[in-house]
Amino acid sequence: QRLGAEVHSYPDWKGFAVQRNRLLAHARGDYIFFLDADEVMTPAFAQELQAIVRSGAQAVWTIRWRMVAYGRELRYLRAHTKVARLFRRDQILGWTGVVHEEAVLANPDTPRRVMQTPLLHHARDSVRTSLEKMTQYALLGAAKRAAQGQRGGVLRGLLAGGVMFLRMYVLRLGFLCGGAGFLYCLFIGLEA
Numbered sequence: 001q002r003l004g005a006e007v008h009s010y011p012d013w014k015g016f017a018v019q020r021n022r023l024l025a026h027a028r029g030d031y032i033f034f035l036d037a038d039e040v041m042t043p044a045f046a047q048e049l050q051a052i053v054r055s056g057a058q059a060v061w062t063i064r065w066r067m068v069a070y071g072r073e074l075r076y077l078r079a080h081t082k083v084a085r086l087f088r089r090d091q092i093l094g095w096t097g098v099v100h101e102e103a104v105l106a107n108p109d110t111p112r113r114v115m116q117t118p119l120l121h122h123a124r125d126s127v128r129t130s131l132e133k134m135t136q137y138a139l140l141g142a143a144k145r146a147a148q149g150q151r152g153g154v155l156r157g158l159l160a161g162g163v164m165f166l167r168m169y170v171l172r173l174g175f176l177c178g179g180a181g182f183l184y185c186l187f188i189g190l191e192a
Contacts, residue, residue, distance in 0.1 A: 015140075017095035024094060032087045039065075040120040048117045052086065059111040060103070061086035065121035069184040073120075076176035077168075077184070082114060097144075123184065130187040137191040157192075165189030 001007050010022050020034060031053050035041065041049070052061060062082040067074040084103050093104045124130045145152055168174045168185035175181060 015101075017097050017101040020095040020101060024092065027089060030089055032089055032092060034085050035119075038122045040122065042117065042120060045115070045117040045119055048115055049086065052115070057113075058088060058091070059113045060084050060091065060105065061113050061115050063115050064118045065123075066118040067184065068120055068122045069124040070126070070180040072177070072180040074174070074177040074181055074184060076173045077181060078172040080172075084112075086115070124187065127183070130183070134187055134191050141191070160192040161189045164192035 006026070008023065008026050010019060013019070023034075024032065033049060061084070063085045064082055065079050067077055067079050087103065087105075091106050091110055093106055095101045096104055124133070142152055165185055165188070168188050169182065174185040177184070
């Protein structure tokens with residue numbers, strides 16, 4: 001506020017989609033870009049973002065991440081996650097979903113493009129915050145499965161977690177990222 005920003009605060013946490021919808025209600029610009037608190041824009045990313053906005057293009061842009069965990073960039077980790085983050089204001093109706101929310105578009109056939117410059121994602125800064133995040137995602141995931149009528153269980157959890165860990169650590173090269181890579185892949189597996 002001291003720097004002239006308009007600030008809206010909603011301390012009653014109702015989930016990721018609800019928070020994004022609340023913010024969307026205040027947006028007035030032609031483009032909407034969502035930046036999470038654990039993400040950092042590099043100057044190159046900011047330049048690409050500004051060029052897209054100046055172009056006036058009609059599309060939805062997804063971002064890629066360069067993962068940072070436990071104080072180290074996970075340079076060799078092949079993170080294939082692409083998240084829709086940049087929209088023309090007239091294209092986005094809102095957000096849905098308890099965890100890993102998705103954008104609801106006015107026209108589902110809107111072209112999708114990928115921003116070339118990755119965004120720095122500080123996914124994990126300590127074991128403590130990893131345990132907190134793991135608990136949050138486990139609870140949200142269980143609630144989502146229950147709402148869909150799906151069952152969970154210990155064996156299902158062990159199998160899903162083991163498969164996710166192996167996929168991240170071996171197939172996506174987490175093992176090349178040292179101890180930080182091991183911890184990151186372990187906690188992602190535990191959240192599965």
